[in-house]
Amino acid sequence: MAVTQIASTEFERVTLPVDGEFTISRGTAAETEVVTVELTDEAGRVGVGAAGPSSYYGESADSVEAALPPLLSVVEEVGNPHRQQPIERRLADAAAEEAAARAAVSIAVDDLAARQADEPLFQRFGLDPDAAPETSYTVAIDSPESMAERAREAVAEGYSVLKVKLGTGRDRERLEAVREAAPDARIRVDANCDWTAEQAVANTAWLADVGVEFLEQPVLADDIQGLRRVHVEGEVPVAADESCVTAGDVPAVADAVDVVVVKLMKCGGLRPAMQQILTAQSHGLDVILGCMLESNASIAGSCALAPLVEYADLDGALLLAEDVYEGVPMPDGQIDLSGVERGTGAVPIGE
Numbered sequence: 001m002a003v004t005q006i007a008s009t010e011f012e013r014v015t016l017p018v019d020g021e022f023t024i025s026r027g028t029a030a031e032t033e034v035v036t037v038e039l040t041d042e043a044g045r046v047g048v049g050a051a052g053p054s055s056y057y058g059e060s061a062d063s064v065e066a067a068l069p070p071l072l073s074v075v076e077e078v079g080n081p082h083r084q085q086p087i088e089r090r091l092a093d094a095a096a097e098e099a100a101a102r103a104a105v106s107i108a109v110d111d112l113a114a115r116q117a118d119e120p121l122f123q124r125f126g127l128d129p130d131a132a133p134e135t136s137y138t139v140a141i142d143s144p145e146s147m148a149e150r151a152r153e154a155v156a157e158g159y160s161v162l163k164v165k166l167g168t169g170r171d172r173e174r175l176e177a178v179r180e181a182a183p184d185a186r187i188r189v190d191a192n193c194d195w196t197a198e199q200a201v202a203n204t205a206w207l208a209d210v211g212v213e214f215l216e217q218p219v220l221a222d223d224i225q226g227l228r229r230v231h232v233e234g235e236v237p238v239a240a241d242e243s244c245v246t247a248g249d250v251p252a253v254a255d256a257v258d259v260v261v262v263k264l265m266k267c268g269g270l271r272p273a274m275q276q277i278l279t280a281q282s283h284g285l286d287v288i289l290g291c292m293l294e295s296n297a298s299i300a301g302s303c304a305l306a307p308l309v310e311y312a313d314l315d316g317a318l319l320l321a322e323d324v325y326e327g328v329p330m331p332d333g334q335i336d337l338s339g340v341e342r343g344t345g346a347v348p349i350g351e
């Protein structure tokens, strides 16, 4: 394999409309702003990535655009896309607080390196394409009737795992409406920090009645004691998302939850995600690989790690009405890595 130096870098801010509206306990989005990154080598091959910043973590398209020039300078200085380790170390030094921007660059570097090697990225990690779990499809907060309708549509489209957002009131009514509409679906619930530990423990009684697989982030991010209480006293397994941002957060939640949610946009790249996944699994925890509202340009990067984890919630691009990249196919929610020819599999739409 010939190594070809990176010749140029660019980024572009793109506003992508959400299919319908996307409401969680913290607010509603009708569109999402992502920033795509493209790295072009001297042979004209292009590696792509994207940032899907989250205001919850203090990031935005503005902060990503401000962070990217120094990050892309690092990439241009190193030049060789196969030197991911020194690149990611320098990215972390250059923009410690801008995980989404770092993730965009990390994905693009690995995508380009894999394209130069003419191999799919998951294969360069030595992963089994058939081991990727199926992704859940998110039913965001809406009226119980609308949530039921969305669940019915998702099941009709072939999805068999639903993630139901709760946490603004009428929670039980909403969840029961979804269950009635999707009697055979596997259902997970995400309260996005909205409940107290006491409410959460009580709510697990009806979550268990509905057959919920696990409850994601019932309490505030810094309430690890609350998580532990729900884990010990509640009737369904508990997952930490906002409470577990990077690998370094795993030990503190290890005896407080059953599952950890890993997202490239939280931890800042492919290797930080691998580190968090393996740290969680070393502590006896299962892992959900999750996402923000994101373009396929970044979701495809996450898909390359999907064979490592027990659960996937990689529907960020499925929830959009438009995207600028195609990514890894997900027929019936199955993350189909077998069709990825090289890199992450992300391809600009129209090419």
Ligand SMILES: [Mg+2]
Binding pocket: 190, 192, 216, 217, 241, 242, 261
């Ligand atoms: Mg979550």
